[in-house]
Amino acid sequence: MRKILVTGALGQIGSELTMGLRKIYGNDNVIASSRRIKEGHEDLMESGVFEIVNVTDGKQLAEVVRKHKVNTIIHLAAILSAVGEEKPALAWDVNMNGLYNVLEVAREENCAVFTPSSIAAFGDSTPKDNTPQDTIQRPNTMYGVTKVAGELLCDYYYHKFGVDTRGVRFPGLISYETLPGGGTTDYAVHIYYDALKNKKYTSFIAKGTKMDMMYMPDALDAITKLLEADPSKLIHRNAFNVTAMSFEPEEIAASIKKIIPEFELDYDVDPVRQAIADSWPNSLDDSAAREEWGWDPKYDLDAMTKDMLEKLKIKLGL
Numbered sequence: 001m002r003k004i005l006v007t008g009a010l011g012q013i014g015s016e017l018t019m020g021l022r023k024i025y026g027n028d029n030v031i032a033s034s035r036r037i038k039e040g041h042e043d044l045m046e047s048g049v050f051e052i053v054n055v056t057d058g059k060q061l062a063e064v065v066r067k068h069k070v071n072t073i074i075h076l077a078a079i080l081s082a083v084g085e086e087k088p089a090l091a092w093d094v095n096m097n098g099l100y101n102v103l104e105v106a107r108e109e110n111c112a113v114f115t116p117s118s119i120a121a122f123g124d125s126t127p128k129d130n131t132p133q134d135t136i137q138r139p140n141t142m143y144g145v146t147k148v149a150g151e152l153l154c155d156y157y158y159h160k161f162g163v164d165t166r167g168v169r170f171p172g173l174i175s176y177e178t179l180p181g182g183g184t185t186d187y188a189v190h191i192y193y194d195a196l197k198n199k200k201y202t203s204f205i206a207k208g209t210k211m212d213m214m215y216m217p218d219a220l221d222a223i224t225k226l227l228e229a230d231p232s233k234l235i236h237r238n239a240f241n242v243t244a245m246s247f248e249p250e251e252i253a254a255s256i257k258k259i260i261p262e263f264e265l266d267y268d269v270d271p272v273r274q275a276i277a278d279s280w281p282n283s284l285d286d287s288a289a290r291e292e293w294g295w296d297p298k299y300d301l302d303a304m305t306k307d308m309l310e311k312l313k314i315k316l317g318l
């Protein structure tokens, strides 16, 4: 039976993944961890074990893994793209030293490791449309550098030490439970909140900027499916391109207008996050994930919009 430790368990992915994993593997088999306790996660804190873990402290991480006899680490703690450009040294420390600590503990304690990469692992010289699974990766953000290095480090620990490492390159993730923290694709989450609260949204990403996106239920499905996939069929292992849709701000606005006809979108572009978005692909080729472990997203843009607006109306008491 898997005994899973989730790092970054109070973040945008971790908060939903932890609850989903507890439904699959049992509350007692999923230990949530975070650098600090945050408000608003009562269900998660009450439904199973929570530990304070700063992934840059390898000793603390090892103690928790041994204490709970963990055999699987889902490593989500990371600094995202926009914050990574404000604080590159912090992004390097958390994203690289944190991952190194996770892989070292996994090697010593015989744990499997899942950790996500990102479309940020690609840069301006990468083919932008239908970006191949195997292609040039020269990102120009610190976040992207740590994602490419992380992919290589996970491959190294698999080939050198036999650590069962697996991962996907996530696109922008959209969800209603926990707000994202400091990303470039966050506009595609905030637009739904503002559509309900103000019937308008001012986008920090420019008109015409296409990026790959995915609704959180599909992201959680990707993690659990890859985690349980037959290892003999995995060729790529640590960096599968996965995507569910690709859109630009005008397209998500049009989808919202089908439900909120009076919704209006305007722009106040943030040059830092626009430059990051411009360096990323317009659309990914996710055929390797489909062939090697049955990746098959369920939500398109309109299905996501319908569910997001329904769930946020309840969450916001509107």
Ligand code: VAH
Binding pocket: 080, 081, 082, 118, 119, 120, 143, 170, 171, 172, 173, 180, 182, 183, 184, 185, 186
């Ligand atoms: C970010 N949401 O914007 C993250 C993600 C592909 C985007 O890695 O930094």
